[in-house]
Amino acid sequence: MSETAEKVKKIVVEHLGVEESKVTNEASFIDDLGADSLDTVELVMAFEEAFGVEIPDDAAEKITTVNDAIKYIEAQQGEADKA
């Protein structure tokens, strides 16, 4: 597991109060991890803080699973590395 993936999962565990084993790549925040729409807003803000990235609202709406978050953040970090 990449460093980013590990960090994302840790944030999800902390914010949603779920067991680590449930936070699989495929897990949906709302359908599988008991989050509501406000939880997901807070989760995205936590990702922004932790990784120093900006996640605009239209992109945030598409982040519905753990993997979506990892992919988005890794892409952002890739952009940053190129710059």
Place this chain on the structure above:
Amino acid sequence: MGIASPLGIGVEHVWKRMLNAESGIAAIQNFDVSALPAKIAGQVPQGSKTEGKLDIGEWIPLKDQKKMDRFIQLALVAATEAVEDSGWMPGEDEEEARCATGVMIGSGIGGLESIYEAAQVVAAGRARRLSPFFIPSALINLASGHVSIKYGFKGPNHAVVTACATGVHALGDAARLIALGDADVMVAGGAEGAVNDIGLAGFCAARALSTGYNDTPVLASRPWDEDRDGFVMGEGAGVVVLEEYEHAKARGAKIYAEVIGYGMSGDAHHITAPSDTGDGAFRSMRAALRSARVEPEGVQYVNAHGTSTPLGDDLELGAVERLWGDAGSKLAMSSTKSAIGHLLGAAGAVEGIFSILAIRDQVAPPTLNLHKPSRESIIDRVPREAQQRPIEVALSNSFGFGGTNASIVFRGAP
């Protein structure tokens, strides 16, 4: 019934300590008070449920705690005790019963701590970082909201906001909703969690708090005593389950008491000071006794608003003396704020519970620290020790900033 208070968690535990003349007032340690003249408060003691103390993690999952200000957390603690005590928890398949059960838990100030923290985030130029839970954490009616969500109570969902009269208004208004047929059962009460930097600073600025007993906190709240110098801020929550009588009887519910009267008035005088004559208090009590169809001599105990402020205590006493006349010589009136401080929006609900317990146990709780009254009276103010005495009917007063007054009358279980 359910209580979270500076004397601890749990109705029986708190009541026992109250009758033992113990105090819940102590030095504030969880934030810096060095810049303020008042350095003491009544705070809910930290510790496990088994010790009658509060470990919020035992009541509310960590992930939900951040979604609610302290006043909501305290409301949930008291409401959980009250609902479990009542045994009224209709299941998902009892839709009709759920729809006939409402919630009315108010607060005087609401989520002050949440507003304070959010203001700091915005002031630091980080408005986009504001928690999505900020608004629902601070809103006063979210205490009622959370309780309804926890238990599936789908009836009237309401919240009272009348400063320090909130608790009595909530109990009285909820009882009226039942009488009017809007609900069969109402979970009603008040909650406050404003013992923090700006809450304390705000009441200091209004010159309302005791400042002369910082080194001896348990002596600070001393209603009617000559040496009183202001009220002591407190936090907590009181919640009761009110129920239509036939409904309660039919299910064999444990009935503590009956709400038989409720009265209200406005001072139309000043934003923080009571009217010079105590007229607002007088009319509130008179209205409550009228609605109860009880003469003053039919009341044996009054739980006073009695905050330990120089002005308010004697004005309330004067109003009671005028209303009771000679019957005052048989009346006991005490201020339980002497032990827990002033719980603001929770005060009336917690004190309503004390009034009900006074009837149940035939005992008037004491007014701590009352050594030398600033004014003599024929009314027994139960100085320093609880008194066993016959109590059939009790009245509880709460008065708030803005000149709002409320009184509620209870009688023992029929």
